[in-house]
Amino acid sequence: MTAPAPAGPFAALRQQLTDAAVAFAESADALAGILAGMVDDVDRALAVPLEIFPVCHHSPASALAMVRRLREKRPRVIYLELCEDLQPLLGELRNCRLPVAVQAFASELDGHPSEWSPLSVVAPITEASAEYQAIAYALDTPGVELVLVDRSTDHVFQWLPRDRPRPDGREAETGTDADDAALHGNAVAVEIGDLRPGFAELEAYLLHHGKVRHWSEWWDQYVEQPLAAADHDTYRQVMVLIGSLFRRLRPAIPERFERDEDRERYMWTRMREHLTTSGVDPSDCLYVCGAFHAASHVEQFGLATDAPAYEISPRTGTRWHYGLIPSSHSAIEAQFGLAPGSVSIAAATWTKALTRSGLTPYRLDGQRGTRPRSRRAAGGGVTPTTGVTDRLSGFLAAPPEPGGLDEAELRGWCVDIVRLARRNGYLASTADAIAVFETAILLAGLRNRARPTPYDFADAAVTCIEKDVVPGRRDIRRLCEILLGGDRVGQVGYEALPPLARDVLDRLRPLGLDLEKRTVQRALLDLHADPRLAPCSDLLWMLRHLLPPDAVRPIMGERRLGHRSVQESWDVALGRNQRALIELGYEGVTVEQVLEQRLRRAVRGPQATAAGALAAVEDAIRLLDSPRLVDELGARAVELLAAERTVDGAPEVLRRIRRLLAHYRTTAAALPAWCEAFVTAGYAHYCTLLPTAFVDEQTGVRQVGAMLGFLFSMEGLALSLGCDRTQLELAIAQSHPETPAKVALHWAARHQLGLLPLAELRARCHGLLANPLVVPAFPQYLSGFVQALDPVPGLAPFVVELMSTAFAQLPDPILLPWLPTLITTLREHGPELVPLLVREAARTFPGSLPALDAWVPPWAATAPTPAPPVVPAGPVVSLLTDHPEAVDAVATLLGCPGQWRRHDEPTHTEVAALLTQHPDTAAAVIDLLTADPT
Structure with missing residues (x-):
């Protein structure tokens, strides 16, 4: 018995597709099910x-x-x-002004993973x-x-x-228009x-x-x-x-x-x-x-x-902010994975279709960038329906309509692309325009198209004009996109901006700039001649901290601790960075509020460090006049420093706390309480971690040098605040470094504490240069001494002396392979300290070449005393009795007290017995004393 034929307006199409599946497909059931299901979906959707x-x-x-x-x-x-x-x-x-994007934004999450923020x-x-x-x-x-x-x-x-x-x-594409x-x-x-x-x-x-x-x-x-x-x-x-x-x-x-x-x-x-x-x-x-x-x-x-109603889950506690941000054709293409230029081509197609059809599109009244339109009556009602009829069969079976070639349109494209190409450095001519015209028609024919499309035209232009060289910023395909509509960029109007963005535009109005333009504009501020521009300067520096680098960029002038420029010059491009300004408005009502929130968030986050907290303190002083906030951030810096278990941030901590102390000493009657607490906490903290840092392989010489710099440079202030110097001495005594650079730092620290005289330090370094096994590692020792210039700046003459001695004494086979290692080591571990050595060398060495011949190094007078002459061979008893004080001290230490006589006097029986019992020792001493020094 034959199954009844399916009913409905699409019965004939359904049967036709099923028969085609049986005739042409190997798996007729699967294909027939797909084709028939597609028709069923159409029937089902239209029946609602x-x-x-x-x-x-x-x-x-x-x-x-x-x-x-x-x-x-x-x-x-x-x-x-x-x-x-x-x-x-x-x-x-x-x-x-379209295109724009409707946006929902959330930075503080409640109910979503925090790492998504x-x-x-x-x-x-x-x-x-x-x-x-x-x-x-x-x-x-x-x-x-x-x-x-x-x-x-x-x-x-x-x-x-x-x-x-x-x-x-989707990641934005990079290129000329990546912004x-x-x-x-x-x-x-x-x-x-x-x-x-x-x-x-x-x-x-x-x-x-x-x-x-x-x-x-x-x-x-x-x-x-x-x-x-x-x-x-x-x-x-x-x-x-x-x-x-x-x-x-x-x-x-x-x-x-x-x-x-x-x-x-x-x-x-x-x-x-x-x-x-x-x-x-x-x-x-x-x-x-x-x-x-x-x-x-x-x-x-x-x-x-x-079917039962779908149960919609409640929203999380995340607070969402809503607004409009500018968009562009290229942004839409990048986000949705469309071909470059496709949205611009669609816009051009839309305009052309409206002209051809005579339709009047709907536009919101007052829409920026559009002309006002005449209102039409809202009447009309619903058009009565006459039932669903099968239009698919005719559409799928009909051949493409013969569209004649629009020669005027294609000719205009070809002429305009040649003109654009010449403006962008291409050697294009009328012959290229003709070639593009004919190639576009040829490509359309090869692709079974009735007439060339914008894509055919772009391919033809690339083939005929670009060849193999792109002389400028834009290639031919990008020029075709510009020609066919360009990358239209939208803009959010003033009335649609969040309160913060409107406040920024209002406060910068005295600059006399059109801040809605997407071009970069130059603002000149003479704060001495026109003090009314001072609030604009303050706002620009805050925006510099909060917005992308190209939004506001200082050309002249700076703002650091204790200094404000009298004249400033800025490049302002807020119109180009409207999205960033709008998203800034989601965080608060004023720029000051947002900046304060961000500084607090920076010191309270899980990745907060003491160095970062000090940076936040600097920003609060430079940009915000809020002593309360500075004290809060400074107290947090003390907490973070005490809680740190590594010293990776020691160089940054030292640099910033020195700058802050110098600022307060010149601008305030007394140091703030948090500064004093930071110094005392840092002194105790670094003394505790110093022995471990000296032997830890993960801690670099730069970090150890910064710790010593903090301890020695802050020592006077720390001792006046109640710290104990014994803690530092114990920390140095308990440190036993092994790597050459840290050994040199340890020697410098002992020298600063008075435990290692300069003469002994010089002797140790000369011993290193005299040992051929140590010479290859000597640049590492020098690196340690260079790092020691920060905590012990008085060593600069000695380091110059040490390098000069090395260059003078080492032979070329050792010195030449040694120099590249020295240069790379100094560049890596002490680039900012090398100028100290250069200045010290300029002060030490003569200033002219003739004076160099008669120049005597200042350290020649303090050279090590030559070794005493070798004692001639003879009975060891004679040597011992010639120095009775030393012998008495050694004898007392060994528990053998007694009186000594000269060798020509009667020999002490106990000493004679001792030498008789240990002949090997006596012979070894004689050999040592009579050995040839060379």
Whole structure:
């Protein structure tokens, strides 16, 4: 018995596709199931009383279809696939110049992993998008309600796995326009109408057989152009069919499936709730969603279902901030993985289609960058429906419409690209314009296209003009993008800015600059002639600390502890960094409040260090006039220093605390309490860690030198505050370094304490140079002595002497291989201390070459005393009796007291017996004394 034929408007198409699967496929059942299922999805979506309008993100065809449908249907309620908590921002779009992005931002997380901070979600909006047309219609048409039904931004991150790294958007592309491509930062993008194959093999197959290089080009060729002039029914059926195809042919990733289906359950639940509470007729509503979601299979799909309502989880305690940030075509392309220039081409296609069709798009009243439009009557009502008819069969079977070549348009492109190329350094001519024209037509023919597309034109221009050399910043493909529309950058208007951003613009108004421009502007401040500019200077220095480096950049003038320049010059580019300024407004109401919060956060975070806390103290003194905050940060620096178990930050701590002490000694009557506490705590802390740091292989010589620098330079102040010098002496005595550099530092420290005289230190160093086994490591000793110049600056003459002696005594076979090691060691471990040696050498050595011949080194007078002559051979008893004091002391130490006589006197019996019992010792002493010194 034969199965009954399927009924419905698509029965013939379903049967036709099933027969084709049986005739051409090896696995007919699988292919027939997919093809028939796609038709079923179309039938199911069109049968819902609530009209579903499938769209593709930033698609001119979708925007044109939306304009036609809105003017025809006049819906009373529009349900839009967009995060529901972003709805209050949509009215501010009228104060902006598109493209812009609606943003939700959170820096303090509650309920999300802390390592994800900060979280950011953006939804970019362009005029050539169906969602903007729906928003403009709903906001400017009386009696129309706009309802966002997608999950909230908090749920976007709730539904992500907790074990995944920080969720970021696609990395911005690098290149000439990398700044514009990075306008969204690392935000997670919310895309309406994501239509792209999730199955890599399917996308590769479509690109190969479509003879295109990128998905954006395939979509423009095979979907955008055919649907640009299609009627409403055809548009809906084709878009649902494509969404069903991509939905069915995608990798089986459970996580992705569950997240997409949860989004669909969420949206249908919100729409049902609104229909129940408002009582509006579903036929008066329009549901705008991606074509992918229009072919949904969840049980909550539609209105005639008995499935239970989806339970929506509550939001976390994370506090979200909302605002508008500028966007650009390149930023949208980078974030959504589109081909470079595709959004610009879409904008040009949108403009051209409007001109050709005569349609008037919807624009928000007062929209910046657009001309005012005449209002149309809001009447019209709902167009009566005549039932669903099969438009797919005719659309799929019809051949492409013969589109004649628009020679005027293509000729204009060719002339303009040659003009742009010549301006950018290319040797292009009229012959190249002709070559581009003919090559574009040839490429279109090879790719089975009726007429050249912008992509064909760009390929032809690259082939004919660029050749193999790019003389300037931009290549030909980038010039084609500029020619076909350019990278349009949006701007957020003053009224739509957060309070902090508006406050910044108001306070900088005395500079007389147009801060909304995206160009870099020069601001000149003469604070002596015009003291009213002092607040502007203060604000610029704070913005310098908070914003990216290129937002405000000082050209002349500086602000350090105790110093403020009288004249300043700044490069200001706040318009280019509007996104950073807006996100700064999410953190507070004024710049001072944000700066104070950041300084507190810097010293309270898990990675806070004592050096970082001292840096925060400096910033608070330089930028904020708040002694209370400085005391708070300083007290925190004391706590962090006492809690540190490593000395990695010792050089930075020493440098900053010296600067702060010098500042207070010149500007205040007495040191603050936290400074005194920091010195005493640091003295005890570094004395405790010094023995361990000397022997720890992970602690560098630079860190040990900084510890000694702190102890010796702060010693006077620390002792006056109650510290004990014995603690430092014990720390030095308990230190037993092994590496050469640390040994040299230890000798310098003992010399500073008076435990190692300079003569003995000189003798030790001469002994090192006399030992051929130590000479290769001598640069390490020198490195230690160079580091000792900070804690013991009086050693500078000795270090110059030591280096001069080494250069004078070492032979060339040893010195020449030794010099590169010396240079690299000094560069690595003491670059800022080498100038001290240079100045000392300039003071020590003669200033002219003739004076060098008669010059006598100042250390020649303090050279080591020559060794005494060798004692001639003779009885050892004679030697001992010639020095009775030393012999008596040794005898007493050994427990053999007695009186000694000279060798010509009667010999002491006990000494004679001792020498008789130990003849080997006596013989060894005689050999040692009679040995040849050479």
